[in-house]
Amino acid sequence: MESKNNWKAWLYLAPVIILLAVFTFFPIINTFYVSFLKNYDYMRGTSDGFTFDNYLLVLTPVLKSGPGTMFEEVMMTALPNTMLITIITVPLSIIISLLIAIGLNSIKALKKVFQTIFFLPYVTNAIAVGMVFSVIFDANTGIFNAIFNTPLHTWIAPAFGVQGSTVNYWSALFALSFYIIWHSLPYKILIFLGGLQNIDKQYYEAAQIDAAPKWKTTLKVTVPLLSPQILYTLITSFIGAFKEYNSVIGLFGSEGGKFDKTTGPSSMKTMVYFIYEQIGKNQVQYACAAAVFLFLIIMVFTVIQFRVSKKRVHY
Amino acid sequence: MEIVLKHLTKVFPGNPKKNIRDTTAVDNLNIKIKDGSLVGLLGPSGCGKSTTLYMIAGLKQPTDGEIWFGDEDVTNLAPEKRGIGLVFQNYALYPHMTVYDNVKFPLTNLNVVKNKTIQKVVDNNLIINLLENNLDEILNLIKSSLFKGKYSKSASARRIVFKYHVVTSLAEKIFKFGLQYSENPKELASSIVNKLKDENSQILDKFDKKGVRYNKKFEILDETGNPVKEKRHLTADEIDALVQETSRLVQINDYLERKPAELSGGQQQRVAIARALVKKPRVLLLDEPLSNLDARLRLQTREEIKRIQLNTGITTIFVTHDQEEAMSICDDIVVMSLGKEMQRNHPQEVYNNPNCLFVAKFLGTPPINVFPAHVEGTELFVGQDKLLANKALSGKKEVIVGIRPEGFIYNPKGEMEFDIKSIITQGRDMTILASHTSNPENQIKMIIDSSIQIPNGKVRFSIKSTKLFVFDKETEERIYLD
Numbered sequence: 001m002e003s004k005n006n007w008k009a010w011l012y013l014a015p016v017i018i019l020l021a022v023f024t025f026f027p028i029i030n031t032f033y034v035s036f037l038k039n040y041d042y043m044r045g046t047s048d049g050f051t052f053d054n055y056l057l058v059l060t061p062v063l064k065s066g067p068g069t070m071f072e073e074v075m076m077t078a079l080p081n082t083m084l085i086t087i088i089t090v091p092l093s094i095i096i097s098l099l100i101a102i103g104l105n106s107i108k109a110l111k112k113v114f115q116t117i118f119f120l121p122y123v124t125n126a127i128a129v130g131m132v133f134s135v136i137f138d139a140n141t142g143i144f145n146a147i148f149n150t151p152l153h154t155w156i157a158p159a160f161g162v163q164g165s166t167v168n169y170w171s172a173l174f175a176l177s178f179y180i181i182w183h184s185l186p187y188k189i190l191i192f193l194g195g196l197q198n199i200d201k202q203y204y205e206a207a208q209i210d211a212a213p214k215w216k217t218t219l220k221v222t223v224p225l226l227s228p229q230i231l232y233t234l235i236t237s238f239i240g241a242f243k244e245y246n247s248v249i250g251l252f253g254s255e256g257g258k259f260d261k262t263t264g265p266s267s268m269k270t271m272v273y274f275i276y277e278q279i280g281k282n283q284v285q286y287a288c289a290a291a292v293f294l295f296l297i298i299m300v301f302t303v304i305q306f307r308v309s310k311k312r313v314h315y
Numbered sequence: 316m317e318i319v320l321k322h323l324t325k326v327f328p329g330n331p332k333k334n335i336r337d338t339t340a341v342d343n344l345n346i347k348i349k350d351g352s353l354v355g356l357l358g359p360s361g362c363g364k365s366t367t368l369y370m371i372a373g374l375k376q377p378t379d380g381e382i383w384f385g386d387e388d389v390t391n392l393a394p395e396k397r398g399i400g401l402v403f404q405n406y407a408l409y410p411h412m413t414v415y416d417n418v419k420f421p422l423t424n425l426n427v428v429k430n431k432t433i434q435k436v437v438d439n440n441l442i443i444n445l446l447e448n449n450l451d452e453i454l455n456l457i458k459s460s461l462f463k464g465k466y467s468k469s470a471s472a473r474r475i476v477f478k479y480h481v482v483t484s485l486a487e488k489i490f491k492f493g494l495q496y497s498e499n500p501k502e503l504a505s506s507i508v509n510k511l512k513d514e515n516s517q518i519l520d521k522f523d524k525k526g527v528r529y530n531k532k533f534e535i536l537d538e539t540g541n542p543v544k545e546k547r548h549l550t551a552d553e554i555d556a557l558v559q560e561t562s563r564l565v566q567i568n569d570y571l572e573r574k575p576a577e578l579s580g581g582q583q584q585r586v587a588i589a590r591a592l593v594k595k596p597r598v599l600l601l602d603e604p605l606s607n608l609d610a611r612l613r614l615q616t617r618e619e620i621k622r623i624q625l626n627t628g629i630t631t632i633f634v635t636h637d638q639e640e641a642m643s644i645c646d647d648i649v650v651m652s653l654g655k656e657m658q659r660n661h662p663q664e665v666y667n668n669p670n671c672l673f674v675a676k677f678l679g680t681p682p683i684n685v686f687p688a689h690v691e692g693t694e695l696f697v698g699q700d701k702l703l704a705n706k707a708l709s710g711k712k713e714v715i716v717g718i719r720p721e722g723f724i725y726n727p728k729g730e731m732e733f734d735i736k737s738i739i740t741q742g743r744d745m746t747i748l749a750s751h752t753s754n755p756e757n758q759i760k761m762i763i764d765s766s767i768q769i770p771n772g773k774v775r776f777s778i779k780s781t782k783l784f785v786f787d788k789e790t791e792e793r794i795y796l797d
Contacts, residue, residue: 202407205374210421210594211395220420224411314411 035288042284054289070286077265078274078290084173085180085270086241093181093188094233098226100185101192102218115193122186130250133179137251139165156251157258169264172257176268180247184240188233195229196222227313235305242298245272316385316597316630318348318371323380325366325654340366342654344380348647353624353631355641355662358651359677364634365404367651368600371632372401384597395424397598400591404603406583408575414586415558415571421594422554430542433533434550436518438485439511445479445489446504452478457495466495469572476559477568482552483559561593565623581612588623599624599631605640617644638678642666650674667781672791675717675784681760686751688716688785695785698753700731702778705796708785714794715786720746722782723761725769729777733759740765749774 034040035054037047056062061071104114121129137144139152139159155175158165199222207217223230248256248268256269269277271294278287323344329335341363348354356364369375371382373394381390389397408417445453453475460470468490475486497503522529529535534542549557562568565585575583584604591599604620605613621644624631635641641648642662649659650673658665658674669675675683688697690712695702697716733749736758745765750758752773761776763769785794 200405200407202403202405203409205394206401206403206407206409206590207420208374209372209394209399209401210590211424212420213424216424220412221409224409227411 031288031291034285035292037285040285042282047285054285055293058286058289059293073269074271074274074290074293077267078269078271080265081268082242082244082270085177085244086238088173088177089180089184090234090237090241092177093184093237094230096181097185097188097233098192098223098230101189101196102222104189104193105196118189119186121183122190126183126246127250129183130179130247133175134251134253137175166260167257169259169266172252172259172268173264176247176251179251180241180244183247184237188237191229191233192226195226199225224314227309231305231309231313234309235302238301238305239298242294242301243272244270245276248273317350317383318346318598318630318632319381319383320344320346320367320371321381321383323367323370323382324378325363325370325375326378339654341370341377344651344654344656346649346656346659348630348632350630351628352646353621353633353644355633355635355645355648356651357635357638357641357648357677360636361653362651363654364636364651365602366654368602368632368634371598372399372600373397374401398594398596399598399600400594400596402584402587402591402599402601402604404606406575406587406607408583408586408590410575413572413574414562414567414578417575417586418558418561418567418571418589418593419554421590422549422557425549425594426546427549428544428546430532430534431545433518433522433529433535434552436515436533438552439515441481441485442489443508443511445481446508449479450494450500450504453489454494454500457490466490473568473571477563480559482555484552484555557593561589564592564626565589565619579612580608581616584608584616585619588620592623592627592629596629599627599629601631601633603634603636605635605637613640620644639680642678650677652677669717669784670793672715672717672786672793675786675793679719681720681746681762683717683719683784684759684761686716686718686757687754687788688714690714697731698751700751700753702730702783703780703796707795707797713788715788715791717784717786718778719782720760720762722779723747723763723776724779725763725767725774726777727775729775731778732773732775733761735769735771735774738769 034042036050036052038049038051038053040047053063057064058070058074061069065071100118104111104118107114134156136142137155139145139154139157140161142155144155145151145153152159152162152165153171154165154167155171156167158167203221203225204217207221212220248270251257252268256267256273259266259268271290275287275290275294278284278290323341323346324339325341327338327340329337344363344367346354356367358364366375370377373389373392377390381388383389384397409420412420456474456478457466457471460467460474462470468487471490472483472486475481475489476483479486492503492507494500494503519529522535527535528540530542537543558571559568562571565588567582567585567589570578570582570586575586578586584607587604588599588601601620605616608616617640620631620633624644633641633645645662647659648662648665650657650665652673658670660668665674666678669678672685676685686697688695688702690696690708690710692711693706693708694704695708695714695716702716732752734752734755736748736750739746739748743765744762747761747763747769748758749761750756780796785796786792787794
């Protein structure tokens with residue numbers, strides 16, 4: 001029976017497999033391949049043979065060093081930016097969304113209304129939201145400076161009409177993180193809410209009878225029982241944060257920002273930003289080398305997370 | 316703790332828009348439960364027994380009425396302040412915690428008032444005592460933990476804890492002395508004992524110098540000579556001692572390190588009881604605790620519950636829809652129907668003397684046989700058969716007669732004639748399926764000693780008067796015969 005009907009299964013899977021093969025598997029393999037080609041011309045598909053120079057140029061100062069080289073762009077700007085964004089936004093967004101989800105789950109009145117409100121950012125375009133945030137964080141007229149009484153503090157771009165006004169890198173990172181976290185909350189809240197609603201109420205009744213305070217019930221009962229969902233969002237948002245790009249364009253425009261060099265990297269360009277930039281400059285082989293590098297980083301992080309989670313996640 | 320329910324009522328509000336009426340789950344319930352007794356709330360599903368239990372637990376708020384624990388009104392007290400232990404129907408063990416952590420969890424929230432003690436000295440004295448008197452056995456226990464060429468600390472500790480009722484940290488300390496590796500354990504033990512005695516006298520010296528007084532139990536005393544009290548959380552050792560004690564009581568010592576999912580239903584059930592008992596509650600509440608177990612385990616576990624209840628003497632309320640379960644272990648049962656108490660008494664008494672048709676039908680397997688009957692004068696008839704004459708009967712009316720399956724005696728001159736359909740012999744007894752000649756549709760079950768020969772066809776039986784009950788047809792109340 002099994003072998004007879006096998007072709008049917010393959011037939012049903014065929015559309016997806018063909019699409020994946022053309023648009024995912026082939027590009028992945030081709031990226032590896034191209035990253036080892038010298039002077040690759042993507043229009044003609046020609047190259048000057050194999051080389052490791054692409055990696056050496058992008059990742060090491062061996063062949064070229066000094067300001068303005070690709071090595072500096074990746075290792076001094078794109079990689080630190082990406083790492084900082086990941087380290088800051090992932091844990092914060094998970095903790096905040098978890099708290100909001102727990103809060104939403106414990107109210108009765110207006111629950112649906114609040115759920116909708118919290119889900120709205122998810123259906124808004126990232127670039128559009130970025131533009132709104134750049135208005136909010138505007139040094140001259142931004143509402144953020146008005147609310148927190150920090151007049152003319154520069155978050156994204158230099159203040160208009162102020163001589164020698166520069167942007168502090170950390171201010172820019174704060175604004176960017178604020179935006180990324182806000183924009184990533186709804187999806188996580190949705191996932192956590194789903195998980196919370198699946199937790200048997202009897203666990204809470206048992207905890208209540210055992211006189212456990214609320215915070216302890218949350219920490220010792222809710223969080224462990226939600227750990228599969230937490231692991232899922234942790235891994236997907238880690239990967240998402242490593243691929244951050246839209247938000248930088250949305251907030252800082254197509255230049256990726258211009259910051260005071262003494263305070264940190266001079267722009268908020270990320271790894272993916274660098275990759276797109278190289279494609280735009282017709283240097284696909286460097287883009288591929290950087291993409292393979294990013295792929296490896298993400299893989300290592302994901303494997304580590306799975307390893308660590310084995311002990312802490314309770315299915 | 317005596318529990319009194321006064322006019323307890325619970326109404327679940329309906330929804331007039333959707334034309335759902337209010338549901339009265341519990342209706343004016345008045346029950347007094349004696350201290351230290353095991354009481355079963357018995358009834359079909361939907362009769363309000365679980366709702367009653369959850370109101371006693373405080374997880375549901377009564378619509379009306381009062382709940383008293385002893386002379387304390389707990390009606391409006393939060394569940395965590397009532398001092399109850401609750402075993403849920405599906406146990407609700409925390410799946411991510413080990414059995415030990417599950418049982419431990421209630422203790423980590425407790426605040427206790429205890430005498431302030433010089434704990435270190437007490438512990439040292441315990442070790443000294445063990446090493447001086449039980450050295451050989453302890454060595455044997457540790458050596459029996461040999462696994463893959465190594466002595467296991469946790470296994471040794473578990474064994475020492477089990478045998479000598481000490482806390483785990485103390486047992487581990489004994490393991491760490493390394494007696495098992497020593498060539499001459501006796502000598503090592505005596506040197507350890509001396510060291511501990513030195514340590515004790517140093518500690519006590521310090522207290523003496525500070526002018527702190529203490530008694531023979533090393534409890535610190537105040538100026539008037541009374542022990543100083545302190546309010547605090549339980550220490551890790553105290554928690555361990557309680558967990559060990561409780562797990563010994565319900566016999567789960569061997570699975571303390573496992574997760575609930577790795578246990579059988581019966582083991583999970585015992586863990587749930589341990590978690591409810593560990594904080595020494597005033598009242599233990601069990602919500603259908605046996606419904607998730609298979610038939611064999613159910614028998615075993617209900618004995619277990621009875622044993623634990625007897626050992627601890629804790630007032631226990633037990634909810635079940637299984638009358639056999641309730642009858643076998645309860646001191647008293649309360650039969651409920653549609654939120655009302657139908658009858659409350661000792662199980663056997665309720666069985667022997669049901670006060671209404673509902674109770675008579677609900678108790679007993681196979682269920683009681685019900686016959687439509689009529690009274691003429693003082694005589695009772697089922698169909699043409701005259702069953703009996705009694706002065707309590709009078710007039711001319713329709714009634715209902717109930718006869719327990721074991722109430723029939725084979726007698727060719729008996730009062731009632733039956734048409735035998737089939738006979739099923741089950742070892743000691745046999746079950747006879749029959750119908751009365753007046754109503755062939757109504758199937759009758761009789762249980763008779765299997766040694767008696769019953770002919771086929773129409774057979775007459777006489778009825779044991781103690782197994783026959785007469786009920787009013789309208790009210791279904793019992794009509795008591797003289």
